[in-house]
């Protein structure tokens with residue numbers, strides 16, 4: 001098994017076939033819908049809220065609203081549909097979530113996307129929830145996760161998942177790898193590659209993206225989409241507390257399995273960090289898209305498909321050569 005992570009890889013350029021990077025198309029399709037970029041902000045409470053979700057949907061980006069304000073989910077779907085926007089929500093696997101799916105089915109509130117969001121997604125609890133959603137809301141596109149192995153991808157796909165989310169422990173505020181010794185931390189890109197070789201449906205690479213170039217690398221190794229937390233934390237619009245330390249404005253970013261999220265110190269597998277304020281989310285998304293257009297041009301193509309075919313080299317932990325971003 002070849003083991004590497006984002007830092008260890010450089011993609012090899014091909015002859016350019018465009019006159020301007022603006023000709024390069026970053027559009028991606030997931031299910032019946034197309035989005036501006038193969039990027040989705042993490043469904044975490046300090047990364048997205050309803051306002052950001054609505055803005056992302058209005059502006060052609062994919063979004064997944066988090067599941068940590070459970071009672072707001074049904075009214076959110078109604079509001080999004082009233083505005084002709086797609087509704088994309090998250091669920092867990094506890095017993096009451098079955099009641100929630102029943103409620104949506106009874107009210108004919110079919111969200112376009114549901115993400116089953118738990119830490120250890122290769123489990124009977126997720127398989128059972130996939131089947132239940134598919135029975136009650138057959139039109140809904142189901143994303144299931146998180147997993148880290150080809151076997152898990154196959155099993156969730158066979159249960160009916162329309163896409164699987166790959167990444168156990170590579171996240172910036174994750175401490176799963178330290179507390180349990182398990183996960184894809186340190187080899188997330190190789191795990192994405194292994195999983196995508198087994199997948200028949202889209203893979204979402206989740207966690208560990210530290211630079212915009214990592215998006216292209218994820219696509220090269222088989223992801224259809226990437227989920228990103230830390231790069232989207234700390235924006236003007238980001239939910240959560242803001243503090244000033246020595247004149248520097250910082251915003252909180254905490255893990256969904258942190259005690260800040262859970263409200264108790266039980267099975268904690270996440271931490272909180274303070275990130276420097278980054279300006280507006282729209283500016284970051286624009287820059288990300290421009291960088292991805294540039295990636296496509298270096299791949300020698302006009303769309304994301306070009307990136308999937310490029311050659312690569314392994315340059316063990318040396319690509320930054322002492323530089324920082």
Ligand SMILES: NC(=O)C1=CN([C@@H]2O[C@H](COP(=O)(O)OP(=O)(O)OC[C@H]3O[C@@H](n4cnc5c(N)ncnc54)[C@H](OP(=O)(O)O)[C@@H]3O)[C@@H](O)[C@H]2O)C=CC1
Nearest residue numbers: 092093117118119120146167168169170176256257267269
């Ligand atoms: N991508 C990642 O690496 C990780 C992501 N997270 C995020 O944290 C949030 C909370 O996740 P989670 O704790 O799963 O959600 P929940 O607290 O909703 O737990 C879901 C169910 O799974 C059980 N469960 C959780 N972890 C395990 C495990 N390792 N083995 C067996 N059963 C388990 C829980 O029971 P009980 O708690 O009693 O065990 C509960 O019944 C999610 O948003 C998730 O995405 C968390 C950790 C890792």
Ligand SMILES: Nc1nc2c(ncn2[C@@H]2O[C@H](COP(=O)(O)O)[C@@H](O)[C@H]2O)c(=O)[nH]1
Nearest residue numbers: 042171172174207208229230255256257270
């Ligand atoms: N192990 C944990 N992983 C977590 C937790 N909360 C979120 N996450 C995962 O991290 C990614 C975001 O990663 P980033 O590197 O882009 O910041 C997110 O999508 C989840 O999959 C947690 O508490 N523990």
